[in-house]
Amino acid sequence: MLPKRLTRPADLMLLAFLLSILSACDVNKAPRQDEQVKAAWSEVLNQYQRRADLIPNLVQTVKGYAHQEQQVLTAVTEARAKATQMQIPPDILSNPQAFHQFEQNQAALGGALSRLLVVSERYPTLKSDENFLALQSQLEGTENRIGVARRDYIIAVQNYNTTLRTIPDRWIAAWLYPDLKVRETFTISQQAQEVPQVKF
Numbered sequence: 001m002l003p004k005r006l007t008r009p010a011d012l013m014l015l016a017f018l019l020s021i022l023s024a025c026d027v028n029k030a031p032r033q034d035e036q037v038k039a040a041w042s043e044v045l046n047q048y049q050r051r052a053d054l055i056p057n058l059v060q061t062v063k064g065y066a067h068q069e070q071q072v073l074t075a076v077t078e079a080r081a082k083a084t085q086m087q088i089p090p091d092i093l094s095n096p097q098a099f100h101q102f103e104q105n106q107a108a109l110g111g112a113l114s115r116l117l118v119v120s121e122r123y124p125t126l127k128s129d130e131n132f133l134a135l136q137s138q139l140e141g142t143e144n145r146i147g148v149a150r151r152d153y154i155i156a157v158q159n160y161n162t163t164l165r166t167i168p169d170r171w172i173a174a175w176l177y178p179d180l181k182v183r184e185t186f187t188i189s190q191q192a193q194e195v196p197q198v199k200f
Contacts (some may be wrong), residue, residue: 030173030180033160037183040153047146048083048106054142055113058135062116065126069119070110079105079112082136092184099184101108113139150186157185 047174066073083105092098121127128132161182161200163169173180 026027026169027176029169030160030163030177033156033163034180036154036156037093037160040149040156043149044146044153045088047142047149051109051139051142051146052080052084054111054139058113058132058139059114059115061129061132061135062120062126065123065132066119066131072115072119074111076109078107083109094181094183096184100187104188110143150169154185156184160178161185 002077003124055076055162062069063073086102088102088103089095089098120132120136127193164180164182
């Protein structure tokens with residue numbers, strides 16, 4: 001039974017209007033998108049781990065053919081160690097410093113791997129080694145998966161951050177889920193943004 005003051009037709013219409021507005025708002029949108037961000041981030045981590053797992057075998061294979069490339073092999077090994085030994089804090093997705101440190105470590109590892117693959121071009125016998133070819137193919141596939149996982153993460157973060165920054169979702173999230181924070185996303189390095197110089 002409704003309270004007496006809500007029995008007037010105008011009050012009932014106001015109550016019906018407020019309930020319809022509340023039901024039209026997706027009050028679970030922010031936490032649902034937060035879970036999508038977390039799932040996308042897990043996939044990014046999975047793919048980076050897959051790449052890290054391939055590197056020791058790749059380095060050993062190259063080492064067997066290219067002993068004099070010790071500097072490149074050491075750089076790859078050190079970059080892998082730095083990337084895999086980083087302690088990832090629980091709040092990494094909302095911690096700009098930790099997120100960008102993670103991103104820099106992974107970019108350094110990617111750069112070191114690129115140099116290793118360039119070095120392999122100098123050794124025809126290495127390029128024809130079945131083990132090397134299989135590892136190179138797996139690495140290329142993993143790099144593609146990393147790109148897809150990063151893209152999916154960026155899209156999930158964009159949707160989530162938009163929800164937390166636009167009205168009325170911003171108000172609903174602040175009222176019902178005050179612990180939700182804007183998430184960090186990947187950036188393109190300054191070096192990658194530069195236009196390549198073509199010289200003839």
